[in-house]
Amino acid sequence: AQSVTQPDIHITVSEGASLELRCNYSYGATPYLFWYVQSPGQGLQLLLKYFSGDTLVQGIKGFEAEFKRSQSSFNLRKPSVHWSDAAEYFCAVGTPNTGNQFYFGTGTSLTVIP
Amino acid sequence: KAGVTQTPRYLIKTRGQQVTLSCSPISGHRSVSWYQQTPGQGLQFLFEYFSETQRNKGNFPGRFSGRQFSNSRSEMNVSTLELGDSALYLCASSNTGLETQYFGPGTRLLVL
Numbered sequence: 001a002q003s004v005t006q007p008d009i010h011i012t013v014s015e016g017a018s019l020e021l022r023c024n025y026s027y028g029a030t031p032y033l034f035w036y037v038q039s040p041g042q043g044l045q046l047l048l049k050y051f052s053g054d055t056l057v058q059g060i061k062g063f064e065a066e067f068k069r070s071q072s073s074f075n076l077r078k079p080s081v082h083w084s085d086a087a088e089y090f091c092a093v094g095t096p097n098t099g100n101q102f103y104f105g106t107g108t109s110l111t112v113i114p
Numbered sequence: 115k116a117g118v119t120q121t122p123r124y125l126i127k128t129r130g131q132q133v134t135l136s137c138s139p140i141s142g143h144r145s146v147s148w149y150q151q152t153p154g155q156g157l158q159f160l161f162e163y164f165s166e167t168q169r170n171k172g173n174f175p176g177r178f179s180g181r182q183f184s185n186s187r188s189e190m191n192v193s194t195l196e197l198g199d200s201a202l203y204l205c206a207s208s209n210t211g212l213e214t215q216y217f218g219p220g221t222r223l224l225v226l
Contacts, residue, residue: 034214043118043204043217051213090157094213101170102147102215104157 002027004093006105013081014113021076021108023091032094033074035065038107039087047089050074061085086112115140118207118218126224132193135221139186139207145169146188147215148180151202160203163188164211192223200225 003026013019025031032051036044048059055067065076074091091105119138127133139146147170148160159172163182180190186207192199202222206215 032213036217041222043219044206046214046216049214092215101159101162103159104149106156 002031002093002095002101002103004091004103004105006089006091006108008108009106010109010111012111012113015083016080019076019078019081019085019110021089021091021110023074023076023105025072025074025091025093025103027072027093027095029096030069032096033065033067034092034094034102035059035063035074035076036090036092037061037087038090044090047076081110081112083112083114086110115142118205118216120203120205120218120221122221123219124222124224126226127195128226129195129197131195132191133195133223135190135192135203135205135223137188137190137205137207137218139188139205140216143207143209143216144186145208145211146182146186147206147208147211148188148190149204149206150174151204151220152200157204160190162211169211195225197225199223 005024034049035047145164147162162170182188202220204220205218208215
């Protein structure tokens with residue numbers, strides 16, 4: 001069965017420090033991969049996506065993610081975190097070969113300290 | 115383009131009642147998906163509608179149902195509400211369902 005794992009429930013980083021949020025998936029083929037961000041009480045906003053091609057993708061707000069097929073991973077990175085990045089981050093997988101369904105990880109909560 | 119809109123934004127109901135939530139997708143999008151988000155379970159897929167047909171369904175009881183209209187607007191209904199149905203219900207739209215899903219702000223349902 002398809003699944004998405006975000007092993008870090010909560011991460012705290014200092015403002016200006018680098019950030020990496022982990023995401024691993026289980027799927028037989030190459031899925032569509034997404035990172036979303038959710039601020040408190042809000043819906044989800046798309047940060048970036050990967051469908052095919054270059055495995056390093058750039059997104060909004062200075063985020064990037066790298067697809068590593070051998071590790072079934074799609075980790076999100078940012079070189080310098082801003083206080084406004086504090087939010088919940090969700091990795092998602094779209095499975096085009098099995099019913100067009102989306103699967104979400106359980107999320108990583110990011111706290112940014114000054 | 116206007117984004118995905120959901121109404122109402124907040125709702126308080128009592129156990130046993132039923133509720134209907136509405137979602138208007140981005141203009142031109144034909145796929146609408148519904149998710150339930152709770153602190154303990156995260157985002158769980160309820161169902162997806164495409165061109166007025168339910169195309170995918172998650173693992174929820176039959177009390178949860180939905181429909182989609184010819185203009186792609188979708189409604190979700192929950193009958194015989196239980197305390198555990200308290201959650202943020204998110205709607206997402208996309209063109210065909212395979213690409214990026216765009217989310218609405220959600221409807222926060224509280225069941226007392």
